[in-house]
Amino acid sequence: xxxxxxxxxxxxxxxAGFLGSALCQALGAAGAEVVALDALLPGTGARRAxxxxxxxxxxEADLRDADLPPLVEGIDALFNMAGQTSHAGSMADPFxxxxxxxxxxxxxxxxxxxxxxxxxxxxxxxxxxxGRPQVLPVPEAHPIVPPDANGVSKFAAEQYWLLxxxxxxxxxxxxxxxxxxxxRMRVMDARQTFLGIWVRRVLEGAPFExxxxxxxxxxxYVEDVVAAFLAAAExxxxxxxDAAGRAFNLGxxxxxxxxxxxxxxxxxxxxxxxxxxxxxxxxxxxxxxxxHADDRAFRALTGWAPRITLPEGLRRTVDWFRPRLPAYLSDxx
Amino acid sequence: xxxxxxxxxxxxxxxAGFLGSALCQALGAAGAEVVALDALLPGTGARRAxxxxxxxxxxEADLRDADLPPLVEGIDALFNMAGQTSHAGSMADPFxxxxxxxxxxxxxxxxxxxxxxxxxxxxxxxxxxxGRPQVLPVPEAHPIVPPDANGVSKFAAEQYWLLxxxxxxxxxxxxxxxxxxxxRMRVMDARQTFLGIWVRRVLEGAPFExxxxxxxxxxxYVEDVVAAFLAAAExxxxxxxDAAGRAFNLGxxxxxxxxxxxxxxxxxxxxxxxxxxxxxxxxxxxxxxxxHADDRAFRALTGWAPRITLPEGLRRTVDWFRPRLPAYLSDxx
Numbered sequence: 001x002x003x004x005x006x007x008x009x010x011x012x013x014x015x016a017g018f019l020g021s022a023l024c025q026a027l028g029a030a031g032a033e034v035v036a037l038d039a040l041l042p043g044t045g046a047r048r049a050x051x052x053x054x055x056x057x058x059x060e061a062d063l064r065d066a067d068l069p070p071l072v073e074g075i076d077a078l079f080n081m082a083g084q085t086s087h088a089g090s091m092a093d094p095f096x097x098x099x100x101x102x103x104x105x106x107x108x109x110x111x112x113x114x115x116x117x118x119x120x121x122x123x124x125x126x127x128x129x130x131g132r133p134q135v136l137p138v139p140e141a142h143p144i145v146p147p148d149a150n151g152v153s154k155f156a157a158e159q160y161w162l163l164x165x166x167x168x169x170x171x172x173x174x175x176x177x178x179x180x181x182x183x184r185m186r187v188m189d190a191r192q193t194f195l196g197i198w199v200r201r202v203l204e205g206a207p208f209e210x211x212x213x214x215x216x217x218x219x220x221y222v223e224d225v226v227a228a229f230l231a232a233a234e235x236x237x238x239x240x241x242d243a244a245g246r247a248f249n250l251g252x253x254x255x256x257x258x259x260x261x262x263x264x265x266x267x268x269x270x271x272x273x274x275x276x277x278x279x280x281x282x283x284x285x286x287x288x289x290x291x292h293a294d295d296r297a298f299r300a301l302t303g304w305a306p307r308i309t310l311p312e313g314l315r316r317t318v319d320w321f322r323p324r325l326p327a328y329l330s331d332x333x
Numbered sequence: 334x335x336x337x338x339x340x341x342x343x344x345x346x347x348x349a350g351f352l353g354s355a356l357c358q359a360l361g362a363a364g365a366e367v368v369a370l371d372a373l374l375p376g377t378g379a380r381r382a383x384x385x386x387x388x389x390x391x392x393e394a395d396l397r398d399a400d401l402p403p404l405v406e407g408i409d410a411l412f413n414m415a416g417q418t419s420h421a422g423s424m425a426d427p428f429x430x431x432x433x434x435x436x437x438x439x440x441x442x443x444x445x446x447x448x449x450x451x452x453x454x455x456x457x458x459x460x461x462x463x464g465r466p467q468v469l470p471v472p473e474a475h476p477i478v479p480p481d482a483n484g485v486s487k488f489a490a491e492q493y494w495l496l497x498x499x500x501x502x503x504x505x506x507x508x509x510x511x512x513x514x515x516x517r518m519r520v521m522d523a524r525q526t527f528l529g530i531w532v533r534r535v536l537e538g539a540p541f542e543x544x545x546x547x548x549x550x551x552x553x554y555v556e557d558v559v560a561a562f563l564a565a566a567e568x569x570x571x572x573x574x575d576a577a578g579r580a581f582n583l584g585x586x587x588x589x590x591x592x593x594x595x596x597x598x599x600x601x602x603x604x605x606x607x608x609x610x611x612x613x614x615x616x617x618x619x620x621x622x623x624x625h626a627d628d629r630a631f632r633a634l635t636g637w638a639p640r641i642t643l644p645e646g647l648r649r650t651v652d653w654f655r656p657r658l659p660a661y662l663s664d665x666x
Contacts (some may be wrong), residue, residue: 028584094493095439098431098435098439099435099436100490106428106482143476144492147500148496149496151492156485156489160427160482163482166480167480167481233397
């Protein structure tokens with residue numbers, strides 16, 4: 001796999017963010033010529049420091065108004081990681097949410113159609129728009145019942161990209177992500193993932209809060225997510241008939257209850273503790289209960305499987321943040 | 334039913350358009366105090382003349398920038414008929430398509446949340462986003478596979494409205510319309526429905542074109558559509574637990590092949606003819622094959638059923654347009 005990226009021109013949107021920067025690191029190590037496009041907006045988890053050592057060129061620009069043609073001209077592949085992903089944020093301001101996940105995506109699609117009509121695209125989608133699961137594990141054919149405005153806009157974004165395959169033949173695949181975690185994730189608050197604030201609290205020696213506790217979730221460690229995006233891009237080249245125009249769930253290690261996850265976090269850190277709280281009433285309307293992905297289609301297509309167990313991933317995450325925590329407690333990008 | 338609208342304050346967006354104006358006519362006759370909001374954009378089928386005799390007050394404004402609070406303050410019900418519905422138009426300009434079906438809908442939702450938190454809403458949705466049917470008749474649980482940008486944005490619009498029920502408890506129902514036809518539809522071209530251009534051609538004594546011919550479609554006559562919207566609003570008041578937060582298919586008379594429809598059109602007009610053409614290559618990518626709706630859920634909920642047969646509806650349509658055709662052959666609104 002590694003060899004196939006040597007000298008390839010790759011654009012990673014959201015490239016300074018948690019997952020985007022991890023992709024840039026991996027692609028840089030594999031010899032790709034990487035441009036990381038990122039607006040470095042506060043609250044997104046984007047940081048210049050995330051790209052240190054990656055060799056990627058950071059272009060600080062916003063997809064909503066960036067001059068895109070020079071950035072996409074002649075690229076071989078796009079990893080499209082940029083997006084508004086805050087659920088609470090989308091309910092407070094659905095206009096900005098739609099501008100980022102709708103209008104800005106249309107701009108990128110139009111630019112790519114002109115400047116890189118054959119480039120492969122792997123789009124970061126989300127399990128969010130399934131809403132409260134009607135069956136477990138959740139297959140890709142699950143009804144679309146977005147629990148928040150972000151689910152509406154992220155489904156639109158995914159469908160705009162898949163449409164590029166159906167109408168224009170572009171090789172594009174979407175990965176519907178579940179909870180992702182690992183080094184470089186946002187930990188100053190719960191805006192990107194609740195696991196972030198857990199890591200912060202445990203390293204600060206304060207108890208974190210577990211809301212509910214019985215809900216099941218699955219978790220993807222960042223290295224496994226990166227491997228999945230690279231495998232998806234590979235499949236678009238080697239098995240386009242099976243990979244292109246499709247959205248695949250991406251899960252992780254075995255599902256776990258939030259209470260057990262709290263125990264695992266404390267064990268990984270070797271310190272700290274948590275308090276169980278009932279799910280806050282003001283969040284109940286957008287709570288989805290238990291979720292874990294049926295990702296057999298993607299595993300069958302690519303041979304991908306998660307390699308990092310949850311205890312190992314939590315340990316690595318806490319260890320990575322322990323010396324770096326202060327740098328990750330501000331919105332300076 | 335009629336009595337229940339007397340004195341009610343009702344807003345109809347897209348109120349000067351084909352279906353919106355028919356609703357205004359019916360609501361006015363039932364004694365409602367109706368405001369028709371319409372941007373009177375060329376190409377939409379909106380005309381001032383459509384509202385003649387309805388008693389509705391026309392407010393010429395665009396949902397994308399209208400001063401909405403005074404228009405929604407204290408209304409009892411909203412029939413939300415405004416939308417960009419041109420499939421080809423959405424592919425040529427997906428930005429405007431999203432601005433109308435996404436951003437503008439969010440504006441309306443926000444205004445309504447402030448000014449009329451308890452108003453019932455019946456939202457005009459579409460079968461368009463099912464894409465090429467995987468089963469016939471098509472149930473509401475059919476996968477969402479939009480064949481064009483308009484399908485993406487119209488699904489987003491519907492979901493934003495249904496979210497208002499799930500998160501804020503608003504009584505809202507969406508009706509997923511199939512091909513609608515009847516007096517006041519756009520006939521100068523095929524932009525609103527291909528049946529429009531058929532009516533024009535047959536009245537001009539020129540043959541119309543039937544593309545393909547074997548595909549099945551179902552057709553809803555405008556009076557039946559109006560009855561369905563009123564029945565949906567009624568159900569929101571009388572059976573909120575069964576009606577609110579749901580999207581229902583709306584079909585019509587029995588499905589018919591396009592070739593048989595061509596014959597029925599000629600019979601209804603008592604003149605004219607058609608030529609069979611293979612489906613144009615440039616449209617094939619967004620062709621969906623056969624479609625007809627499984628609308629049993631809506632019929633069971635409301636007791637609604639179409640009352641106008643297809644031959645009768647076609648006859649009424651042609652008879653209505655025969656003396657009025659010249660007035661409908663320009664984009665003057």
